[in-house]
Amino acid sequence: MANVELHKVVKTYDNTPAVRGVxxxxxxxxxxxxxxxxxxxxxxxLRMIAGLEEITDGEIMIGGDVVNDVPPKDRDIAMVFQNYAxxxxxxxxxxMSFGLRLxxxxxxxxxxxxxEAARILDITDLLERKPKQLSGGQRQRVAMGRAIVRDPKxxxxxxxxxxxxxxxxxxxxxxxxxxxxxxxTTTVYVTHDQVEAMTLADRVVVMNNGLIEQVGEPNxxxxxxxxxxxxxxxxxxxxxxxxxxxxxxxxxxxxVRLTDKIAFTVPAERTRRYEPFVGRGRLTFGLRPEHxxxxxxxxxxxxxxxxxxxxVTEPMGMETLVYFAIDGTELCGRVxxxxxxxxxGPMTLAAHLGDMHLIDEDTGKVV
Amino acid sequence: xxRKSTIAxxxxxxxxxxxxxxxxxxxxxxxxxxxxxxxxxxxxxxxxFFFLFKRETFWMVVQQSCIFAITAVIxxxxxxxxxxxxxxxxxARGQRKWRGMLLxxxxxxPAMSCLAWLWLFDPSYSAFNWILALFGIEPVPxxxxxxxxxxxxxxxxxxxxxxxxxxxxxxxxxxxxxQLYEAAAIDGASWWQRIWYVTLPMMRNIIAITAxxxxxxxxxxxxxxxxxxxxGPIDTTHIFGTWSFRVGIEGYDIxxxxxxxxxxxxxxxxxxxxxxxxxxxxxxxx
Numbered sequence: 001m002a003n004v005e006l007h008k009v010v011k012t013y014d015n016t017p018a019v020r021g022v023x024x025x026x027x028x029x030x031x032x033x034x035x036x037x038x039x040x041x042x043x044x045x046l047r048m049i050a051g052l053e054e055i056t057d058g059e060i061m062i063g064g065d066v067v068n069d070v071p072p073k074d075r076d077i078a079m080v081f082q083n084y085a086x087x088x089x090x091x092x093x094x095x096m097s098f099g100l101r102l103x104x105x106x107x108x109x110x111x112x113x114x115x116e117a118a119r120i121l122d123i124t125d126l127l128e129r130k131p132k133q134l135s136g137g138q139r140q141r142v143a144m145g146r147a148i149v150r151d152p153k154x155x156x157x158x159x160x161x162x163x164x165x166x167x168x169x170x171x172x173x174x175x176x177x178x179x180x181x182x183x184x185t186t187t188v189y190v191t192h193d194q195v196e197a198m199t200l201a202d203r204v205v206v207m208n209n210g211l212i213e214q215v216g217e218p219n220x221x222x223x224x225x226x227x228x229x230x231x232x233x234x235x236x237x238x239x240x241x242x243x244x245x246x247x248x249x250x251x252x253x254x255x256v257r258l259t260d261k262i263a264f265t266v267p268a269e270r271t272r273r274y275e276p277f278v279g280r281g282r283l284t285f286g287l288r289p290e291h292x293x294x295x296x297x298x299x300x301x302x303x304x305x306x307x308x309x310x311x312v313t314e315p316m317g318m319e320t321l322v323y324f325a326i327d328g329t330e331l332c333g334r335v336x337x338x339x340x341x342x343x344x345g346p347m348t349l350a351a352h353l354g355d356m357h358l359i360d361e362d363t364g365k366v367v
Numbered sequence: 368x369x370r371k372s373t374i375a376x377x378x379x380x381x382x383x384x385x386x387x388x389x390x391x392x393x394x395x396x397x398x399x400x401x402x403x404x405x406x407x408x409x410x411x412x413x414x415x416f417f418f419l420f421k422r423e424t425f426w427m428v429v430q431q432s433c434i435f436a437i438t439a440v441i442x443x444x445x446x447x448x449x450x451x452x453x454x455x456x457x458x459a460r461g462q463r464k465w466r467g468m469l470l471x472x473x474x475x476x477p478a479m480s481c482l483a484w485l486w487l488f489d490p491s492y493s494a495f496n497w498i499l500a501l502f503g504i505e506p507v508p509x510x511x512x513x514x515x516x517x518x519x520x521x522x523x524x525x526x527x528x529x530x531x532x533x534x535x536x537x538x539x540x541x542x543x544x545x546q547l548y549e550a551a552a553i554d555g556a557s558w559w560q561r562i563w564y565v566t567l568p569m570m571r572n573i574i575a576i577t578a579x580x581x582x583x584x585x586x587x588x589x590x591x592x593x594x595x596x597x598x599g600p601i602d603t604t605h606i607f608g609t610w611s612f613r614v615g616i617e618g619y620d621i622x623x624x625x626x627x628x629x630x631x632x633x634x635x636x637x638x639x640x641x642x643x644x645x646x647x648x649x650x651x652x653x
Binding site: 072073085087098099 | 544546547549550551552553554555556557560564565568569571649
């Protein structure tokens with residue numbers, strides 16, 4: 001059990017920066033997920049914590065000790081790899097006990113720990129098998145078992161579910177969460193899948209281009225993204241972005257103008273916050289698809305009508321995704337399956353302005 | 368069904384014919400030769416073999432062949448493994464160059480490189496003895512004394528054969544997933560433990576097959592001994608191939624030469640069965 005701290009951690013490969021100054025504090029027992037697109041530096045950051053990559057600059061501390069020059073084996077960490085990295089010539093028991101055997105633990109203690117981990121992961125029957133005789137999900141469990149038996153200060157997961165099929169991935173995601181609830185070890189988990197990030201994490205770290213964009217609890221990232229990148233990355237389908245202008249409206253209010261014909265009234269409580277941006281160029285209006293719904297009956301407060309012609313509809317069963325264009329920008333909305341949406345048909349939608357975001361393109365920040 | 372297997376047989380016929388002409392016929396003919404008398408006129412059954420059993424030189428050749436092949440293969444494997452590791456750790460850009468240079472001994476025709484070695488081993492004018500003389504060490508009779516001559520032929524065989532092991536092990540090393548080493552490093556394995564618990568088990572099949580292949584080739588070696596020592600001094604460096612040539616061609620007793628060369632078959636067959644059985648077993652379990 002330990003906290004992990006990263007101070008201005010930098011990694012460059014032949015003058016190409018991969019990680020460009022990451023500051024992060026991970027609390028003891030916390031489950032942190034690093035998420036971001038390919039090449040954002042999340043795996044490199046994890047591998048630096050593991051000691052598999054040298055740190056170009058900065059400082060990494062585990063449990064209060066600087067570990068920059070400590071080899072992986074002395075960092076008291078355990079890692080689960082994307083392709084499991086099980087030793088193919090060893091049985092499951094030998095795989096799981098390998099680390100303990102190297103540390104010369106007594107045989108009885110090794111057996112106790114492996115049995116305990118096997119029980120937690122429900123792989124007791126597989127202990128005598130070789131990795132080749134296991135399914136993808138079972139191998140994943142063994143890889144986790146190998147980490148658990150070590151009882152390390154920190155668990156590191158490097159995209160552990162990306163080799164599994166969709167159904168198994170959901171199942172294993174739940175397993176990982178359950179295991180963490182049982183063993184409560186500080187965990188750093190890397191994924192490019194935002195659903196994994198949101199469902200597993202105590203706090204999510206969104207990375208882009210070698211830098212941290214935002215750190216926060218899953219709901220905070222969703223409802224209050226700090227940057228355009230986070231706003232667009234978290235949530236599926238992604239947030240709609242439309243270039244806009246802010247204008248003064250009657251009664252001291254503001255309106256956000258998307259096109260010559262379409263303008264929405266900005267909710268009163270946001271007027272003061274948005275006021276400095278009136279008349280400024282390079283602003284973007286952001287609204288999630290779930291906040292563009294079918295206009296049923298009377299509109300609620302801060303909801304405004306939007307008449308559109310649908311280009312494509314995607315029935316998902318519990319809802320229908322509708323796509324339409326405003327001035328050449330394609331947008332998405334989520335409507336009830338009974339709302340009568342059809343390809344090429346007209347539709348009146350409700351935009352929930354209470355959930356809108358205003359992005360300053362000059363800084364990339366959400367206002 | 369009947370038609371299909373007939374077609375299959377005819378399609379495989381060229382290969383069957385090739386094997387029959389190049390493998391079965393010479394093998395059968397060698398066995399046939401080994402059962403004839405010296406003038407090749409009379410069938411003597413196993414007479415040649417019983418004659419060999421009674422000759423001291425034969426048993427010395429058996430012993431020398433085993434020493435020669437086993438020692439050489441062990442050292443070729445060891446050196447190949449170590450060098451492969453070094454080459455594997457050279458950054459990709461310089462690696463090709465080193466790989467190419469290290470393969471040179473294996474690529475040069477052995478008869479030619481052995482001539483160069485012959486000069487290096489020359490008792491009076493050789494570079495080796497000249498260097499030894501610089502340090503005040505007495506000249507060594509490299510090919511003139513039984514012990515040294517045996518050492519020399521093995522040394523040259525290792526020099527020629529180690530690059531083959533190197534290239535095979537290098538290919539095997541490259542196929543070991545990097546993440547296994549990373550997992551082992553995190554599990555707490557030292558450099559040596561990573562080799563012992565990850566590299567060696569992952570390479571076992573390649574090591575076994577390479578060793579078997581090399582054992583066969585080394586056992587049947589001819590050119591190195593022929594050029595360096597011609598079996599001398601007093602037949603002590605003869606191995607099956609060279610002694611069979613000495614007896615059969617130079618001694619005008621072809622049936623006896625054939626009998627000598629046939630002795631390699633059972634010895635190698637036993638080694639092959641053991642090694643291949645091990646590979647099959649492991650192939651099934653992993």
